[in-house]
Amino acid sequence: MQMHGSELRQKALTLLRNGSKNADVARALDVPLGTVSYWRHVDRAKRGECPGAHRAPCPRCDGRELDEAAYSYLLALYLGDGHIIQYSGHRVPSLMIACGDDWPGLMDACEAAMRAVFPDNSTCRVRRTGCHNVKVYSKHLWCMFPQHGPGKKHERSITLEPWQQQIVDTHPWEFIRGLIHSDGCRITNWTVRLVGGERKRYEYTRYFFTNKSDDIRDLYCEVLDKVGVEWKMTRRGPDPFNISVARKASVALMDAHVGPKY
Incomplete structure (x- = not known):
């Protein structure tokens, strides 16, 4: 794994804070786009500007209107290729759906569903070998996806809550x-x-x-x-x-x- 020094990281953060796009900084400094995206996220989290860190209303906690069709689709993507993770030091967990690069339309549909279900939260794509992880950050992921738990999905019970079953029906x-x-x-x-x-x-x-x-x-x-x-x-x-x-x-x-x- 290539390691990047603090000087290079600070240079990247300076460019990002001045309005440069992640991709432009990655090209200019010859740093992987995923690394630049991570640096930016950590920097914003430290400054209280992390996507999802503001008080966004939740359909389950606050009764906000929910795009149920989009949720039914996103729930299925989560059950198939998604997981929720909260890295050490991050205040907000993220929902991550792995989408193969062979199907760019699927990637667009996944991101559109995330935006519809979480309209107040930012989404992003992180490049991986042969795929992109489409991500959204929200403090209410646990509310919206109660199937989350430790271990692999096939090693634990997966059942829908009554409100989820009603949406799927x-x-x-x-x-x-x-x-x-x-x-x-x-x-x-x-x-x-x-x-x-x-x-x-x-x-x-x-x-x-x-x-x-x-x-x-x-x-x-x-x-x-x-x-x-x-x-x-x-x-x-x-x-x-x-x-x-x-x-x-x-x-x-x-x-x-x-x-x-x-």
Whole structure:
């Protein structure tokens, strides 16, 4: 890991405080953009200007209006590829969703959902190898995502609170879309059939959702049942980690409301 001296860091902070953008400072000083973003965040936190550090109202604590469709989507992204973390010395925790660079549209949709659910809080993107972590800082993440806890999600119980279940029941397709965008895919399979005695290639579309958590897979399947999508469990070796949607009518429903990642 490359270490940067205090002089270089202070030079970067001076540029940032004078209004320079993170990317411009990173290029000018030949420092990774993620490092510059971190320096800026720590500096703002020390000065009481950290995103989310002000008293932003919360739908759960203060009764602020909530964009429920956006929340249903963001909740599913969190269950698939997200986690909440609070670094030592930081006053405000962050929700971080890992989004692959192959799907920039997914990254935009994730950030848009964060802005809709947390309109008073800033978002940012931190570059990682092959992906970006889309982040939002808020003191109310624990309120909005009570599924947070120590350890991996598949090693602990994941259940929705009644108010969350009501939102998912009202906006099921947003929840399905978020799960597919995080831990799912739309692919084209093929097989060979005999047609008039001649072997012909036959292609068909199917959706896969893969998650090691029994609870999260159950949530996905329950919502599929409610919207009329037929599914079946497939196995990877002895483990039932995959949920497949392959019937033509069900794929058409998924295409109408979800579609491929982009």
